[in-house]
Structures are given as structure tokens and as C-alpha cells.
Amino acid sequence: MAGRERTPRLLAHAALILGVAILVLPVYLAFIASTHGGADFLSGRVGLLPGPLLVENYGAVLFAGASTAGIPPVALMLLNSFVMAMAIALGKIAISLLSAFAVTYFRFPFRVAAFWIIFVTLMLPVEVRILPTFQVVASLSMLNSYWGLTVPLIASATATFLFRQVFMTVPDELTEAALMDGATPLRFFWSVLLPLSRTNIAALFVILFIYGWNQYLWPLLVTTDTGYYTIVMGIQRLARAASEADPVWHLVMATAILAMLPPVLVIALMQRLFVSGLTETQK
Template structure:
């Protein structure tokens, strides 16, 4: 039993507040910078209070973007990133859960060898296999398309492993009962395993959505058409200018807008996300 110690409570809350301030300070500075003009930000001082250029900077970012970044509106880049993140998350979960189901509940030759081959791909990061993946995508005419942004990244050994480990915890008696009731493989999967897997799916969706949202190297290779630029590519193009100082107010406004969708996903799915990570009894 934890004792009700006032000093311990005070120290615990103090640590939490300091941690919150440490995380929130960069976000506050980014927001404040998005409300100031160019002259204020290149003067060598960091503003602490919001400025008077909020509507100007945010309006430019949302409606027209910067010419040096291709003039692509942030709204279009957010949409491209959203399509890519949702496509990758849903694709990874769909393929992984079906693969894990086949490995656990079907008996076929070299079943475990195939599983370990999938698992060993964890040792190969995206950078190692990105050139052959790009060649395949180019040969299939997937450049500058939403299919090219999502399909080559939807395989996931990690998700397959996690679903397999969960399916192994499902009691054999449940499988036998479903079989005695006349449930076939698809009905057992749809009516029993999927409802049991919702918390795992939710936790994986949050992780994989953020993974897809933050992708930079693959979209950079697969897209040359400005209409398919993602928000991470747009921010990088706004910063890397050669002839003049970056428009930091618009850059920070774009960065703040880029954080909204992942934050919303985490907030909406927070309860299921935490439950899927810590729940042990199914």
C-alpha cells in the first residue's frame, strides 16, 4: 500500500509539471514564431508572446504555400500525408492480421520457416531495401501516385509478430467450440478473432499512422509531381532555401498544422491505445 506522503506527492507533481513544461516549451515557441513577421524572427531574439501576423502566416500556409516549396498549399500536403498514413496503417494491419491468422490456425508445409523469414525482415531497415523497392515501383508505373506512396510500405513483420503472439493466447477450447457450432475459418476469424483483437488493432493503428505520417525518404523518392508532396516534404523544402532566409513564420505555421492530425488520432484513440498496450487478459 502506498503511503499518503505529502512530500512525495509534491515531488511527484513537481516532476510531472517540469516534464510537461519541457515538452510544451518547444511547441509554444513554434506557435509564437508562427504569429510573428520575418523581421522579428531574424533579429536574433526569440519572442515569448504571440505577435500580430497570425492570420497572415497561417493564411499563406493554408491557401497558397511558399513558391520556393513549389507553391503547394498546406491543405493539399496534409491530404496527401493523411492518405499515405491511413493507407499504410490499414494496409499493414490487414495484411499482418491475415498472415498471423494463417500461420497460427492453418497447417501447411514450411509454416514456421515462412514465419521466421517474415520475422527476419525486421533486421532490414527501409534504407537497405529502398533501392530495389523503388525499382519495382518504377517498373510497375507507381511513381507519382497514392498507390506508390502506400503499397510498397504496407508489409509489417512487427505487426505480424504481435498478432501471432496474441492469437497464440486464444484458448483452444474457443476454437473447438466454434468448430462444433459449425463456424468455418472465415466466420471464426470475423466473428471471434476480430472482436477480440480490436484493442490490439487500435494500438497498432496509432503507432502505424504516426509512422506513415512521418515518412520522408520514401515520398521524396517516389514523387516528383508537386501535387503528391507530403507535409514533411513541404516543411523540408520551406527550410532549405539558398537565396534568402527561410520564412520562419510560415514554416512554423506549417509545422503546427502538421501536428494536428497525429495529435487528434492519439486523443481519439487514447483509451483503446493504452488498453491495447497494457491489457493482458483477453
């Protein structure tokens, strides 16, 4: 009996190990390639062990960049991407919390219509409204700035909908008790709703941070100054330089590895809250 029970467990573990290997192997090969020279990468002499140029290659992309490709240091691009991702995530959460609070607890004309107008914007992603949005940003002199990178991407109908659904599950007795205790609407929002939404906020923060970090098309349009390049733009420009016979594929791989680290770190640090926000309701 014990052997029969162990067999499905071993098969499950084998399947998990195989899946992890399939996912991790390309990342490992990219890391190995980033520790060799460009000529070794093109000639296929990379192998499966780290090369001797680990410190040199990562130091070059972090602090020197690739002057032949017009790429600034990756450290600056990492900072720009971090600022953009944090501003988008925090801005979306803040605006969505307030808008969901308004349409859930306040009674005003066309309240339901206002919510559905917000919800309908889900069908209008940035790519659809990119030309008028760019024109507005340009007319407000927000090109080549953090404002231009973040403000047009802050509004989120998805987060508003999710927080509205969370607020609708709060018992009416809790709301009435807060009113009887003399709590103002903002005090009720700050002291009751925010603590109850903690895990949902954490889950959305992880998703929205990665969304902001991976933005490519919008930063490509609103930035021409290399001082505002994001890490995803840097990878694209390095890859284009490599395709033009400049052997910088090892620098492309190093930049890609560095671009993975902040999202992975965010997920690792907030894993427990992230899973709780997706699977539990702390009410």
C-alpha cells in the same frame, strides 16, 4: 504524518510539471514564431505572446503555399500525408491480421519456416532495400501516385508477430466451440478473433499511423510532382528555402505546427484503446 505523505506527492507533481514544460516549451515557441513576420523571427523580436499575423500566416501556408520556394499549399500536403498514413496503417493491419491468422491456425508445409521468413524481414528496413524497391515501383509506373507512396510500405513483420502472439493466447476450447457451432474459418476470424484483438488493433493503428505520417525518405524518392508532396517534405523544402536567405521561417513554424495536429488528434481520440492495447489483454 499527513505532511510527510504530501511531500513525495508534491515532488512527483513538480517533476511532472517540469517535464511537461520542457516538452511543451519548444512547441509553444514555434507557435509564437508562426504568428509573427519573417523579419521579426530573424531579428529575435518574437517575444512570448502571439503576434498579429496568426490568421494571415496560417492562411498563407494552408491555401497559398510558398511560391518562391516551390511549395504547394499545405492543405494539399496534409491531405497527401493523411491518405498515406491511413493507407499504410490500415494496409499493414489487414495484411498482418490475415498472415498471423494463417500461420497460427492453418497447418501447411513449412508453416513455421514461412513465419520466420516474414520475421527475418525486420532486419531489412526500407533504407536497406530502397534501390530495388524504387526500381520495381518505377517499372510498374507507380511514381507520383498514392500507390507508389503506400504499397511498398504496407507489409509489416512486426504487426504479424504481435497478432500471432495474440492469437496464440486464445484458448483452444474457444476454437473447438466455434468449430462445433459450424463456424467457417473466416467466420471464426471475423466474429471471434477480431473482437478479441480490438485493443491491439487500436494500439497498432496509432503507432502505424504516426509511422506513415512521418515518412520522409521514401516520398522524397518517388514523388517529383508537387501535387503528391507530403507535409514532412514541405517542412524540409521550406527550411531549405529559409536557409537560402528567404525569410520564411515563420511559415516553416506554421507548417510544423499544422503537421503536429493530426497525429496528436489521433492519439487523443484513441488514447484509451491505445493504452489498453499496450497494457491489457482482453481475453
